[in-house]
Amino acid sequence: MNPTNQALGFDTKITLLAAGLIFLLALVLGIWKYRQIVAAEDHRAHPYVDIAHRAALLYSFATLLIAVFVELSAWPAWVNLTAAMVVVFFFVGAILSYISHGARRDTTNQFENPDRGTKVAMALLIAGEIGGFGVILAGFIVGQLV
Numbered sequence: 001m002n003p004t005n006q007a008l009g010f011d012t013k014i015t016l017l018a019a020g021l022i023f024l025l026a027l028v029l030g031i032w033k034y035r036q037i038v039a040a041e042d043h044r045a046h047p048y049v050d051i052a053h054r055a056a057l058l059y060s061f062a063t064l065l066i067a068v069f070v071e072l073s074a075w076p077a078w079v080n081l082t083a084a085m086v087v088v089f090f091f092v093g094a095i096l097s098y099i100s101h102g103a104r105r106d107t108t109n110q111f112e113n114p115d116r117g118t119k120v121a122m123a124l125l126i127a128g129e130i131g132g133f134g135v136i137l138a139g140f141i142v143g144q145l146v
Helices: 003-007 010-039 047-071 077-104 116-145
Strands: none
Touching: 010 047, 010 077, 047 077, 047 116, 077 116
């Protein structure tokens, strides 16, 4: 067994795995974006294909950053893992939403005519991402600065 595997907590390993899987998704979405760019008369992918690709890239690195805070947090692994996976859940949910709009080509702005479900989803996303990371950040502060 690689000794570095034992140095990381299970919560960190799972969060790193999530970062890697989101990055892999970003690479696959890049192929979809490229194919649309090549095939389109104006050499542009559908806006939501482009957004899905870029969001997946950014969220993969954001998840990597979260993994660092998870590793340095004073909270128990189950608290860190739960908080991190809440954030990752909303990251992946957003990417899947963008993929859906890109595949259906149904809009170029999902907020142009939002329904109640969109507003509720956005409120939950805001609470989940900020709340989840806030828990991990607080654990970092307690573990490293206090």
